[in-house]
Amino acid sequence: MTFVSGPVRVDVPATSANLGPGFDTLGIALDLWDRLEGEVLPVSGLEVLVEGEGADGVPLDESHLVVRSMQAAFDALGARPPGLRLRCRNVVPHARGLGSSSAAIVGGVVLARALVERGDELLSDDQAFALVAEIEGHPDNVAPAFFGGFTISGHDDGAFWSVQAPVAAEIGAVVLVPPGGLSTEAARGLLPATVPHADAAANAGRAALLVAALASQPRLLLAATQDLLHQHYREPAMPASLALVAALRADGHAAVVSGAGPTVLVLTSAATDVDDLLARRPDGWRSTYLAVGVPGAHVVEC
Numbered sequence: 001m002t003f004v005s006g007p008v009r010v011d012v013p014a015t016s017a018n019l020g021p022g023f024d025t026l027g028i029a030l031d032l033w034d035r036l037e038g039e040v041l042p043v044s045g046l047e048v049l050v051e052g053e054g055a056d057g058v059p060l061d062e063s064h065l066v067v068r069s070m071q072a073a074f075d076a077l078g079a080r081p082p083g084l085r086l087r088c089r090n091v092v093p094h095a096r097g098l099g100s101s102s103a104a105i106v107g108g109v110v111l112a113r114a115l116v117e118r119g120d121e122l123l124s125d126d127q128a129f130a131l132v133a134e135i136e137g138h139p140d141n142v143a144p145a146f147f148g149g150f151t152i153s154g155h156d157d158g159a160f161w162s163v164q165a166p167v168a169a170e171i172g173a174v175v176l177v178p179p180g181g182l183s184t185e186a187a188r189g190l191l192p193a194t195v196p197h198a199d200a201a202a203n204a205g206r207a208a209l210l211v212a213a214l215a216s217q218p219r220l221l222l223a224a225t226q227d228l229l230h231q232h233y234r235e236p237a238m239p240a241s242l243a244l245v246a247a248l249r250a251d252g253h254a255a256v257v258s259g260a261g262p263t264v265l266v267l268t269s270a271a272t273d274v275d276d277l278l279a280r281r282p283d284g285w286r287s288t289y290l291a292v293g294v295p296g297a298h299v300v301e302c
Contacts, residue, residue, distance in 0.1 A: 001077060001078050001079045001116060001117070001122070002116070002117040003040040003081050003115055003116060003117070004040070004114070004115055004116070004117055005040075006039065006302065007037050007038065007039040007085075007302050008037070008038055008039070008111060008114045008115050008299060009035060009036065009037045009299065009300045009301075009302050010036045010037075010038075010107050010110050010114060010297055010298065010299055010300065011033045011034070011035050011297065011298060011300050012033065012034050012035075012036065012103045012107035012110065012145055012296075012297035013029040013030055013031065013032065013033055013103070013144070013145060013148070013295070013296065013297070014029075014032040014033070014034075014091075014092040014098045014099050014100070014103060014290075015027050015028065015029055015098065015099030015102055015103070015141045015144045015145050015259075016028055016030060016097070016098060016099065016173070016175075016258040016259055016263075016265050017097075017099070017141045017258075017259040017260075018227075018230070018256065018257070018258075018259060019210060019225060019256055019265075019267070020206065020210065020224070020225035020226060020227040020231070020254075021203040021204075021206035021207040021210060021224070021225065021226065021227045021228075021229065022140075022152075022207045022210060023203070023227075023229050023230050024138055024140050024154075025140055025152055025153060025207070026140065026150075026151070026152060026207060026210065026211075027099075027139075027140045027141055027143055027144040027150075027153065028149070028150045028151070028167070028173075028214075028292050028293060029144040029145065029148045029149060029150075029292070029293060029294045029295070029296060030098070030099075030173065030175070030290045030291075030292060030294065031290045031291035031292070031294045032091055032092055032098070032288075032290055033091055033092075034088065034089065034090050034091055034092050034100075034103045034104075034107060035088075035089040035091075035300075036066060036086065036087070036088055036089075036107045036108070036111050037086070037087040037088075037089075037302075038070070038084065038085065038086050038087075038111045038112070038114075038115055039084070039085045040081040040082070040083070040084060040115055041081070041082065041083030041084060041085055042082060042083065043082060043083050044082050044083050045083040045084075046061065046062060046067065046083065046085075046086075047084070047085040047086065048060040048061065048064055048067065048086045048087075048088075049087045049088070050064075050087075050088045050090065051087075051088070051089055051090070052088075052089050052090035052091055053090040053091060053092060053093050053094050054090055054094040054100070055090065057094070064086075065101060065104040065105060065108070066086060066088060066104045066105075066107060066111075067084070067086060067108070068135075069104065069105045069107075069108030069132070069135055070084070070086070070108040070109070070111060070112040071112075072108075072109070072131060072135060073108065073109040073112035073113055073123065073128070073131060074112050074116075076123055076127070076131055077112070077113065077116050077119060077122050077123055078122070081115070088104075093177055093181075093263070094181060095181025095182060095183055096177050096178070096181055096258075096261075096262065096263045097257065097258040097259030097260050097261045097262060097263045098175070098177075098258055098259065098263055099141040099144075099145055099259065101136065101141075101184075102132075102136055102141035102142045102145045103145055103297075105132050105135050105136050105142060105145075106132050106142055106145040106296070106297045107145075107297055109128050109131055109132050109135075110128070110146070110297040110298070110299070113128060114299045125146075125147075128146070129142070129143070129146050129147070129160065130159070130160055132145075132146055133153075133160035134160070138155065139153035139154065139155065139160045139161075139162055140153055141259065143162040144296065145296060145297060146296050146297055147162060147296045148164075148293070148294060148296030149164045149165075149166075149167065149293045149294075149295075149296070150164065150165050150166070150167045150292070150293050151163065151164055151165070152164075152165060152211070165211050165214065165215060166214070166215045166216075167214050167215065167292060167293035168214065168216055168218055168269065170218065170269040171214060171218055171221075171267060171268070171269045171292060171293075172267075172268060172269075172274075172289060172291055172292055173265050173266060173267055173268070173289070173290050173291075173292050174265070174266045174268065174274060174277040174278060174287060174288070174289050174290075175258065175263055175264070175265050175266075175287065175288055175290060176244065176263065176264040176265075176266075176277075176280065176281045176282075176285050176286070176287045177263045177285060177286045177287070178240065178241065178262050178263065178282075178284070178285050180262070181262070182237055182238055182260065182261050182262045183260075184259070184260040186237055187234050187237055187238075187260035187261055188260065190233050190234050190237055191230055191233050191234070192233060195228075195229060199228040199229060200229065202226075202228050203227065203228055203229045206223070206224055206225070206226050206227070209223065209224040210224035210225060212224075214267075218267075218268075218269035219269075221267050221268070221269070222252060222253070222254045224254070225254045225255070225256050225267065227256065231245070231256070231257050234257070234260075234261060237261070237262075238257070238261045238262035240262070240282060241257055241261050241262040241263070241264050242257070244264050244280070244282065245257060245264055247280075248264070248266060248277075248280065253266050253268065253273065253277065254266060254267045254268065267292075274289050277289075
């Protein structure tokens with residue numbers, strides 16, 4: 001196996017999972033990008049430099065999530081490089097439900113593959129996706145981060161799968177990001193072991209409706225994003241987020257908790273609504289409008 005010379009850069013998008021009713025199965029890529037730059041060194045050693053989001057809180061050694069993901073990909077490819085230099089420019093907020101860990105995992109695997117001559121032949125897209133999903137443990141965020149677009153994914157019989165569905169060009173998202181984070185583990189810990197059959201059935205219908213609404217029926221987004229399965233159980237961990245979701249939905253906006261939260265995401269096709277939605281952020285929160293359904297992780301020219 002031969003490593004490429006010089007640095008390689010990879011851009012990987014933020015993602016939002018669940019989108020209301022699609023718990024652990026629906027995800028969409030957002031126009032907010034982390035950039036990773038890697039270079040194989042001829043001598044042993046590891047150099048990690050991180051700037052931007054999370055720079056003060058992430059490790060700078062072999063335990064860094066990007067490094068661990070790269071090493072898993074190198075192992076799958078057949079050999080590890082003698083030394084490695086990694087630079088991360090993080091834009092995706094950490095612990096906010098916007099897929100920062102999935103961006104790190106997917107970006108690391110795609111970067112490692114690009115650092116190997118003919119890496120995309122030695123590790124196919126299907127194999128790379130299986131690897132990132134295995135590292136993450138569930139595919140709802142890694143699928144749109146890897147493939148881009150709007151994805152429906154799952155895990156059956158020991159194998160991960162993902163398919164893409166269309167998104168109408170006029171649909172975008174306003175994200176309202178609180179100052180404090182919430183771990184996925186803490187959010188999942190609030191979910192009950194069982195839910196009422198009627199709630200599960202209602203969520204299945206709303207998730208199916210959301211696929212149609214995103215493709216060609218944006219007027220149905222409010223109804224299609226109704227959730228009975230997970231968001232209200234998590235209210236004790238993020239009361240401000242759930243209060244904002246309720247207020248926005250009462251005004252007719254398709255607001256949901258993004259992933260495990262606490263970011264609030266609003267799907268909209270009305271350009272006239274964007275300024276109003278951006279202004280609805282509480283004090284201390286950030287808000288921005290993002291295109292949705294963008295491409296997945298990819299190599300960019302240095």
